[in-house]
Amino acid sequence: MTEIHTPRLLLRHWQEDDLVPMADINADPVVMRWTGDGSVLDLEQTAQAIERWEEEWDEEGFGLFAVELLASGELAGFAGLSVPEYLPEALPCVEISWRLGRQFWGQGYASEAAQAVLEFALVDRGLDRVLAIDRLGNEASQNVVNKLGMVFERETSDPEFGHALTVHSIDLTEYQA
Template identity: 75%
Template sequence: MTEIRTPRLLLRRWHDDDLAPMAEINADPRVMHWIDDGSVHDLDRTAEEIERWEEEWDDEGFGLFAVELLASGELVGFTGLYVPGFLPEAASEVAISWRLGSQFWGQGYASEAAQATLEFALQDRNLDRVISIDRLDNQASANVIRKLGMAPERETTHPVYGYPLRVHAIDLTEYQA
């Protein structure tokens, strides 16, 4: 079982008791504002997502980690790696992503978890390159991406929802520099 510990967080595979707290995160309009069309997800859709994330672990050898606070065991949200099939021009890439409950914003958890995930991708999974995709108006995600050392590579448009996206990238040689 793959686990990563940071000073404050445990990144791990999903457990059955993660469903309810992740569904709470997905039910928060402030969190979901940046996801797809901005709709909140119910318990059933969250269960489907977690199942899909676990299948990606089995199929790809990487996926989205459940992120919990070491001090309390509370689920913060997720961070991890995925193949961005929704964006045809990036469908052969591996992207880093995160989604945290709004009560955990502004405390550096996203950056801490994302940095550990990036290290996992480039050093443990031996990926040569990792991308991140964010909406142009999502300043919080842009800040995390900047802290990861990722450089803007191109702008595009979400193929379904039509809003502008920016693709950032970092490769192994840039990461090691």
């Protein structure tokens, strides 16, 4: 089982007792405003999402990690890798993403987790390139993308919801520079 330790975080596979705290995160409209159409997810939808995330680990050899704070054992959210099926024009590719509960914002956790995931993707999993796909205007996410050293590729739109998206990328050469 793949686990990643950072100075303050444990990135790990999902456990049964992660469901309720992740459902609480997904039920927050402020957290979810940049995701899809901005709809919140309930407990059952979160359970289905976690099941899909775990299946991606089996199918792809990567997925979304549960992000746990080492100091308290709290679930802060997720960070990891997925195939962005929602944006066919970008395929084939792998996307890095993260979602943390609002109480964990502004403390550097997203950047710390994303940096660990990026190293996992490019070094451990040997991926050639990783994308970050964000809604235009999501400045907090954009700050993380910038800290990762990702390079702007293009703007596009979400084929389902019509939102403007930005696509950034990084490859191993850029990552090591």
